[in-house]
Amino acid sequence: MSWLWFALASAVMAALVSIFGKIGLHQVDPNTATTIRAVIMMLFLMGVLAVQGKLSQIGDVLVNKKAMLFIILSGVAGALSWLFYFVAIQKGEVAKVAPIDKLSVVLAVGFALLFLGERLSFWGGVGVAFIAVGVLITALAA
Structure with missing residues (x-):
């Protein structure tokens, strides 16, 4: 798998x-x-x-x-x-907490780049930025 x-x-x-x-x-x-x-x-x-x-x-x-x-x-x-x-x-509310918790995705990618030497493609970076923006929108809408 x-x-x-x-x-x-x-x-x-x-x-x-x-x-x-x-x-x-x-x-x-x-x-x-x-x-x-x-x-x-x-x-x-x-x-x-x-x-x-x-x-x-x-x-x-x-x-x-x-x-x-x-x-x-x-x-x-x-x-x-x-x-x-x-x-x-x-x-x-789970609907408000869960999206904010998903900032862990943005942080994990940042830590992986910084500490593990991993690389991120341009489009991967765009995707991570979208996650961050989505969290921000969700948090502000709450």
């Missing part, structure tokens, strides 16, 4: 996170809900590794100091993102 199919599946699942999260956060502390969500994700992903026969690879990752540093940083950034997002959708 192509990376594109996985990216589209990720977008669909992320959209469902917003909807299910908004419904689940009704009269519930967002930090507690995020913690429960993280535990569920861990259990689910451990099941995925078990089905794939890859549980033994956990030790290999744990001893790789560079990999672990960046996995830990990614985990902390992800946890903070979830906490902020769940508070935002609890207090605001």
Whole structure:
């Protein structure tokens, strides 16, 4: 399967996170809900590794100091993102919060250019600019 199919599946699942999260956060502390969500994700992903026969690879990752540093940083950034997002959708409308959250696309591309040395075509840059403008329009219309 192509990376594109996985990216589209990720977008669909992320959209469902917003909807299910908004419904689940009704009269519930967002930090507690995020913690429960993280535990569920861990259990689910451990099941995925078990089905794939890859549980033994956990030790290999744990001893790789560079990999672990960046996995830990990614985990902390992800946890903070979830906490902020769940508070935002609890207090605001998903239709307003989700587009602003997608500034992460613009930021991720910028960080990839700056820190990973990735390149962006002219049209790729135009697309990222459109995302930024779309977020701005959505935020101002709110």
